Amino acid sequence: MELPTINLGHTNVKMTRIGLGSMPLSINGRPTREEAINVIHRTLDLGITLIDTADAYCLDENDKNYGEVLIYQALQTYQGSANINNIIIATKGGIIRPGGAWETDLNPSRLRQAIRKSYESLGGQKPIPLWQIHNSPQDNKYTLKEIFQPICEAIELKLIQYVGVSNFTVEQIKEVQTYVKIQSVQNVFNIFYHDSENNGVLKYCEDNNLTFIAYSPMGGRRKHKKLKQDKLLLNLGEKYHCSPYCIILAWILSKSKCIVPIPGASKITSIEDSVKALYIHLDQNDIELINNHKFT
Template identity: 50%
Template sequence: METKQLSHTGVNISAIGLGGMPLSLSSRPPEAQGIEVIHRALDLGVTLIDTADSYCQDESDKHHNERLIHKALQSYGGDSSQVIVATKGGLMRPNGSWTRNGNPEHLRETIRISFEALGGSKPIDVWQYHAPDPDYTIEEALQPVKEAVEGGMIRFVGVSNFSVEQIQRAREVVDVVSVQNQYNPWHRQPETDGVLDYCEAENLTFFPWSPLGGSRRVSGLAGISAIAQLAKEKEVSVYQIVLAWLRAKSSCIVPIPGASKISSIEDSVAAVEVKLSQAEVTRIDQGV
């Protein structure tokens, strides 16, 4: 598996990660299947797994995905010592909905629970503020995160759903190594809002969330002619073409496609071998 350095940390991660969310939502597979998917990802060389405290069914189920990932890592027969688990905090799941909560006391508590859910024996590899809450300043919300870094509970910090100005403010409080914003053929805002350019210039790793469009749109990829035609020409899946397109957009991009089936993560990892020329990237750009 090709690897990339996580920002300026000196830590290498796989060029394609595994998004854990589908393993814990209401449509989750049986736990044994979820663990098999994670184990298969590790077999294929994946060393980055993205999760969140809110990847669950509702508030009563909070931290489900983190605990599942820890269980999978503990039961894996191979070497998992180099696996980086990137989690998030700051979203709530009341009755299955999604709401923001940047209350410093809440963040302090959820960091502690995430730390324990992921084993409690070493710092959280990457903790990401899931989305800025307008009820609290970024500086207020990140204060407990700074404390957790200084206290040895968090190793690296990332942000999610942030603008350039918000990233800059966050970096005044803590060292930020990654940015996770939505980016896919239907949502190309990072190309125009300055975030992707900023990440490149500042050597921050960019994780595109929902890289294949999410559960509601992924089936529509085959309907985008430029993507479908390239997939046919290269004899690969449309999903591999999209992941290759994202990777071709910038060297700082590390896609984290979700998977709830072994076949899905196998297909996603194979995208590392798919190379697109600039002309092919332009064909996709103009076709979506």
């Protein structure tokens, strides 16, 4: 059975309504390489066509690009029925990992090098399907025009096919669109933190045919554990015959036709569970219950 799809932004490229968030496969506490590759292979078997990663999905700067190389190796060793030519690998750049920390670095020269390295890590044979700036500027060190200069160059050099932004406001998105055509916006969206629903970002994506990629849909590792104990989610899970996590993904999917959550997975059972959310349609009363529920 084919999974529901939407177009990536303004393109004719189809992507599934749920993607794989691969960060858990690449950072502290990650599974073995073999186990991680098995998760990616199962993801492909299930029909998911979007895999999100970043050059910063690694342990530290000495381990940089681990996640990208992992995904490339998984695609090269895949022997299932999925067409790997249809897979959208969405990677990101603009964050460095000195000593394992997470620091935004949008130095245009560094971005230029980062894009080239991501291109090589993903095989170096074809443009990166979707390259996203990992974070918006945290200071006034570089203008958005300066930051996006190497990105525009990378498009001309055919290192990048499509461009997206992550953690950007509406105003920043509008400015970026004067420099380059973007197809997606990746911002955090979960039951604890969904500011994009209130600050205009999600609405802007809807009105301008941009795909909204919802990262951290479960709220991160600490919040994730609490969700399976929430009474409302447990009751709804019984009603719809699914896990509390599926209820959350179905709730996120109900927010907009342009939204694509990317739940993380470090186990095969996790991504298998996430896919089930595509076939759960919450009724409006249940959506309102979740909207009004206080999650802690």
